[in-house]
Amino acid sequence: MNIAKNLITLKEQLPETCTLVAVSKTKPIELLQEAYDAGQRHFGENKVQEMTAKHEALPKDIHWHMIGHLQRNKVKYLAPFIYLIHSVDSERLLREINKQAKKHDRVIHCLLQMHIAQEESKFGFDENELDDVIALIKAGEFPAVQIDGLMGMATFTDDEEKITDEFRQLRYWFEKLRKSAGADIDAHVLSMGMSNDYVLAIREGSNMIRIGSSIFGARN
Numbered sequence: 612m613n614i615a616k617n618l619i620t621l622k623e624q625l626p627e628t629c630t631l632v633a634v635s636k637t638k639p640i641e642l643l644q645e646a647y648d649a650g651q652r653h654f655g656e657n658k659v660q661e662m663t664a665k666h667e668a669l670p671k672d673i674h675w676h677m678i679g680h681l682q683r684n685k686v687k688y689l690a691p692f693i694y695l696i697h698s699v700d701s702e703r704l705l706r707e708i709n710k711q712a713k714k715h716d717r718v719i720h721c722l723l724q725m726h727i728a729q730e731e732s733k734f735g736f737d738e739n740e741l742d743d744v745i746a747l748i749k750a751g752e753f754p755a756v757q758i759d760g761l762m763g764m765a766t767f768t769d770d771e772e773k774i775t776d777e778f779r780q781l782r783y784w785f786e787k788l789r790k791s792a793g794a795d796i797d798a799h800v801l802s803m804g805m806s807n808d809y810v811l812a813i814r815e816g817s818n819m820i821r822i823g824s825s826i827f828g829a830r831n
């Protein structure tokens with residue numbers, strides 16, 4: 612695996628405005644350092660303990676992205692340093708993030724995760740739940756949280772038409788959210804696309820892709 616080369620190859624395919632998050636879950640510190648040395652600054656992890664350990668070991672100008680399901684009792688460990696939480700999937704989680712952000716005297720930036728895939732197992736809001744949570748946010752319930760946009764994961768399939776439909780749905784909700792901008796909402800991030808579907812995601816308007824295996828190699 613030539614990490615530096617993989618990063619260059621990916622960057623060549625991205626529009627200027629698209630942020631590449633290097634998903635480094637399960638990978639050892641040395642490989643993250645290699646990506647860092649090649650200029651990569653955005654890293655994504657899906658486990659709190661693994662992220663905090665890597666945060667402690669690596670340079671402090673890294674932007675850490677939480678992309679996995681987040682338990683409320685673990686928010687406190689991320690609160691001091693997290694750059695962006697992509698996986699906000701409940702009002703209760705949002706309340707806890709708000710509480711911990713206040714404690715650390717900061718604003719924590721978040722994306723709302725939308726359920727777009729066919730699989731039952733994937734987390735996220737549906738359209739009605741999105742409307743409900745947006746109403747609460749606009750009512751000023753979470754002053755220490757800033758909503759930057761939406762995140763979603765498409766169905767794991769070879770059916771490009773299906774993936775495109777799902778990304779298009781997410782893009783539609785994103786445009787809707789953009790129009791409802793307010794004090795605690797400034798929707799400018801649309802996080803969609805992974806190693807197997809980022810080309811389709813970019814075509815549908817993604818401006819943040821989360822790439823693991825195409826940078827670091829397959830996970831065990």
Ligand SMILES: *Cc1c(COP(=O)(O)O)cnc(C)c1O
Nearest residue numbers: 634678805806807821822823824
């Ligand atoms: C693991 C993961 C990725 C990256 O997956 P790859 O297929 O390795 O690129 C992206 N997003 C989320 C939410 C993940 O859990």
